[in-house]
Amino acid sequence: MEEIQKELITDNLVPLTRDLDPSQIYTELIAGRVLTFEDKEKISKIDTRKAQSMELISVLLRKGPNAFGVFMDALQCTQFKSLLEVNEVENLCKNPLHLTLLCLLHIETDVRTRTQTELYSEIHDFILRKVIKRMKLTEEDIEHRLLRPLYQLAFEAFENGEDVLHESDFERAGLLSEEVCEVGYLARDILIRGIKQERRYSFTHRTFLEFLAAKHLVLIAAEERLKWLRKYYFRANSNRVEEVQRLRFSLLFRVAENIVAFLFGFLQKHPDVLLQMASTVIDATLDRKFFLPFYNSLSLPDGSLCPPSHVFCRLLCELNTMPLVLVTAIAKRLSLCIEVSVGFNCSDRCIKGMAIMYNIRPLEPISIHLNIHTQQYTQTNVLLLRELANSRNFDPVCIHATDNQHLKSCILALRIGKADSIKNVEIIKSSICKDIAPPALPFGDDLRGILLMKYDKWSTRRFLEIVSKKPLIELGVVDCDLDDRCKRCLSNLLLNRDLQSVILVSKSQHMGRFLGRLTGLDKLQKLHISLKEMDQAERQNLEKIMKNNTLQELGLFHCEYFADLCNILSNHFSRMTALRYFYVVISIDFQPIDRILCNLHLLRLQEFKIQYDRLIPEMCKMLKSLIQLMNFQLTYIHDGTLTEEGFMPLQQFVDQRVGFSCIDHKTFVKKMRLEVK
Incomplete structure (x- = not known):
């Protein structure tokens, strides 16, 4: 040296x-x-x-x-x-640009920014200090002479879909391009077109354009700002297909999300203004009347598409403090949401925003179905998932398992089965999963419910063995391969007299052999089952279950509705006074279904769902028999093969009855609701 x-x-x-x-x-x-x-x-x-x-x-x-x-x-x-x-900036550092900016600031001072808005504001102040020193001007001069006109130019460029400014833009604003470039946000380019040269000025990064555009929006009148926001976040006027598509693309590409995020950060000290903006975004993305019926059309089956509702989750990450008026508004609207998904493309900001929403107070106790699709598990988002689970609003959680490590990480992060955490889990085998279930999983001792879906016989047996000593009150297998050993494990689990919910559904396998075990469950409130050709003992066991009158929810899936089954059901309807929800999914043609439909008035149902597309005459008889009910909701789901001519009799019946309503059936969406009040 x-x-x-x-x-x-x-x-x-x-x-x-x-x-x-x-x-x-x-x-x-x-x-x-x-x-x-x-x-x-x-x-x-x-x-x-x-x-x-x-x-x-x-x-x-x-x-x-x-x-x-x-x-x-x-x-x-x-x-x-x-x-x-520093935990607050770890998520920011996952963006290469943010990391670069943080390092630049950190050379100058010990910065501890928590949000994107704070980071860009620090950079803005850094640039301003350098400009003051370089141009020998006061901060006020630079703000009014150069920056505010630049804010407006950036906003206009964004609105026009541009990333660059031209000489004509500066002339129109009464500015000198060389002087504005001295600020540091723009880089001068030479564009050659034929024999002509054209100067243009590009922003150093598009995010800076969005930041400056947001600065302009802060300065304009609140009414104009809200009018601008509603161009990007609006409520559809109907369920028409074209309206749905328009909203889908408006939200899908999140054109203005970065600008709105900056606005949330800038305006957090103005609660009333922030509430107006937040309400506009929430109404466009979290409203039950629009969002939930079209949830599956806006989120891919494998969960890879980040749902529109997550836009608001990410915006919340820009707030350091939550104004009370916003807490109240969020709590009110969250009561409408019954399902939340974390998908492959969801960022840590999505999970963080959910955790913020569901951990706020005052929030009424609600039970929400949480779907986990993500494969990307890092130290950060595992902690965020744990923070999300701490809200105690999520139960059950549905894990779309891609491999054993993913499954274990998720169970550990959400502390499934722990006394103070989520107690019910649904595990669906992803199409890309090649693993056989591990011999052990880190479930807590207070696990109360498990549902398995699409697993092979080896994995199914291992899962059933793992939970054999848990105090279950809910048990389900859906479309799983069951060999004799699996069936023995399942039979043993059904000896648990504390079970309140049992789901035994398969497109190919007969589940009637378990009916004998179900007759001994005095607390059974929910039963979903697939029944094929039943023998005499199985028929008698089904009758016993109905006579027990404990069922509040009954689902019959992929059953062979031969005359005996229809007779058993319709003959016991008058005794099933506790039943409120009845679901029927039919996969084959049959005739005696009208015996069930025409006797539904003997039940005290709140909801009836049927999936079939060739039942129009029977459906009309069934509706007629229900006209006396005070409160009833029917959801008729067809598979898309129903023609307009085939649908016409049901439509005419509905139109002729006072008290029935059909929502937008002409668009032939997958669900149609008929209400009787």
Whole structure:
């Protein structure tokens, strides 16, 4: 090391020995061949950190000519490493641009930004300080002469779908392009078209254009700002297909999301203004009347598409404090949402925003179905999932398992089965999953419910064995392969007299063999089952279950509706006074279904769902028999093959009856609701 370099180190010996932690730079010094492993071991044995720092510097002063450069690089890395260890900025650093900006700021000062808005505001102030020094102008002069016109130009460029400014834009604003470029947001380009050269000015990054556009929106009148927001976040006027498609694309590409995010950050100290904006976004993305019926059309079956409702989740991440008026508004609207999904493309901001929403108070206790599709598990989003689960509003949670590690990580993150966490889980085998279920999973001792879907016989058996000692009150298998060993495990689990919900559904397998076990469940409130050709004992067991009159929900899926089954059902309707929900999914043609439909008036149903497309005459008879009910909702789901001519009799029947209503059936959406009041 040269003498001048040694002097630099010794002149700064006090701050170095006070602030330096040798353990943070060993790797860089060894990699740079300045320090040996023997040196590291010797220094590490010293008792105090200050003494270690003194010894390290003593060793470095005796090293070769490259020691000083490697040491300076290591110190710089240590400076940024301390920045990355701050939890508030870890998520920001996943964006390469944000990481670059944070490092730039961190060189100047010890910055601790938590949000994107804070980060860009710090950069804006950094640029402003440099401009004041360079142009010899006051902050007020620069703001009014240069920045505010630039804010407006950025906004106009965004509205026109442009990323660049032209000389004509500056002339129209009464500005000199060279002077505006001095600020630092624009880079000058030369565009050659034929023999002509054209100057244009591009923003250093599109996010800066959006930041400046948001600064312009802050300055305009609140009414104009709200009018602009409603162009991008609007409520559909109907369920017509074209209206749905228009809303879908408006939200899908999230054209203005970054600008709105900056606005949320800028306006968080103005609760009334923020509430207006938040209400506009919430109404466009979380409204039950529009959002839920079309949930599946706006979210791909595998969960890969981030749903529109997550836009508001991400916007919440820009707030450091939550105004009380916004807390109340969120709590009111969240009561409408019954299902939340975390998909492949969901960012940590989606999960963080959900955690913020569902952990706020006052929030009425609600039970929400949480779907987890994500494959990407990092230290950050595992912690965020745990924070989300702490709200205690999610039960059950549905995990779309892609492999065993993914499944274990999710169970651990959500603490499934723990006394103070989620107690019911649904596990669906993803189409890309090749693993057989592990012999053990980290479920808590308070696991109360499990449902398995689409698993092979080996995995199904392992799952059933894992939960065999848990205090289950809900048990289900759907479209799983069941061999004799699986069936024995399932039969043993059905001996649990505390079971309140049992789901045994399969397109190909007969589940009637388990009816005998079900007759002994005095607390059984929910039963979904697939029944094929039943023998005499199974018929008698089904009758016993109905006579027990404990069922509040009955679902018959992929059953063979022969005359005996229809007779058993219709003959016992008058005794099933507790039944409120009745679901029928039919996969084959049959005739006796009208015996069920025409006797539904004997039940006290709140909801009846049937999936079939050739039942129009029977459907009309059934509706006629229900006209006396005070409150009833029917959802008739067809498979898309029903023609307009085939649908006409039901439509005419509905039109002729006072008290019935049909919502937009002419668009032939997958669901149609008829209400009797």
